[in-house]
Amino acid sequence: MPELPEVETVCRGLAPVMVGARFVRVEQRRADLRFPFPERFVERLEGRRLVTLTRRAKYLVGEVEGGERLLMHLGMSGRFTVAPDVPAPAVAAGKLGDFHHETGLGATHDHVVFHMARDATRDARGQGATTTTITYNDPRRFGFMVLIAEAEFTMHKMIAGLGVEPLSNAFDAVFLAKAAAGRTSDLKAFLLDQRVIAGLGNIYVSEALFRAGLSPHRLSGSLADRRGRPTLRAERLVIAIRDVLTDAIAAGGSTLRDYAHTDGSLGYFQHAFKVYDREGAPCPRTGCCGTIRRSVQAGRSTYACGGCQR
DNA sequence: CGCATCCCCTGCCTGC
């Protein structure tokens, strides 16, 4: 699934077509994804304008006119696709069938469709507003959409416990050391904990640890000295996390299986992976003769070089 | 509190 860079890329793809536009029609094609949809989900969106769309951790957060926030998560396989509305005659003529020409995906797992329109937009002949179709496709259905009242948003259980944004100024070595001090968990589990750093996932944790030259199996408490001050490792790790996320966003994220941009194009940061999914490959670090090894931590694959990651 | 384990679900790849 999308980690922070992928969700950020999706957010940047959706914002231009969704922000300021109105939900003209919403299709909710099943009762639940990971969780049941909110009560009257469709009715609470239709007719309302989307005021803002931002990312928090791996969530998309939309501010809906009328005092509610639309919280969306892509799970492992969620994908948004933006396309101009298909003219009714083409559908009626059966020219499209169960297939998206933009993405090559079957429509079987299209669970939600937003039809958006801008009030002031008219086509060349002035015949009504131009609408855009935004389709949410999610084969595994680990994603979800929730509507939360504005006043309750920051206290909501999915938001309240989230840690620091790793690309914000609040994320630095002092913060990291304080959070890690005394912890006995291993470094990988620590970095995956969304209550500490919000947005890292399995790929970018492995990649950041490689860049920092740190073993994923190292004690997370070793990011702090006895007084809770940051060690040099913490300094290196902060830089590595920032850099890998920044590079990945610049590359439009990583495409492994399901992920794509909202226009159907693909991210290409997967070509820049140094360790992730590279078991058995020689370590790419200059001067290191090690080999990339796969291990399992908390039931999930970890990739690291045993030679230069200590 | 922290931590491991299992679960949710579908699709794809591997090996027999």
Added chain:
DNA sequence: TGCAGGCAGGGGATGC
């Protein structure tokens, strides 16, 4: 060729 098993970017619930 078919089929079983393992694995996949997520997080939540549970039990210790």
